[in-house]
Amino acid sequence: MSNPDHTPSSAATGIERAIKMIDGRWKLVILFHLFGGKTLRFSDLERAITGVSQKMLIQQLRQLERDGLIARVVHPQVPPRVEYHLTDWGQALCPALDALLTWAEAQPAANSAP
Secondary structure, three states, rough: OOOOOOOHHHHHHHHHHHHHHHOOOOHHHHHHHHHOOOOOEEOOOOOHOOOOOOOHHHHHHHHHOOOEEEEEEEEEEOEEEEEEEEEEHHHHHHHHHHHHHHHHOOOOOOOOOO
């Protein structure tokens, strides 16, 4: 643990809270589409994410916005143009997810039981 004030219990609680923020069928896909400073319109995300319903995309975007990972910008025009981008805090998640992906890809082959 990098923070000496954490106990095993407080560290586990903090990680559980973080995982809940990104837990959801489409949240990680949304985040990966927005990494690197990208700004995408709702329709761009909808087209890019195969299989997501409009209702589910809206729900996942609202949760990510509520948790401070993404920002929603509504441009006052007709029809309204809505764009999404990562907050600085959301963008800071990228290295952690890259490290998690590298860790997952390094999984040793499962031992075969006799």
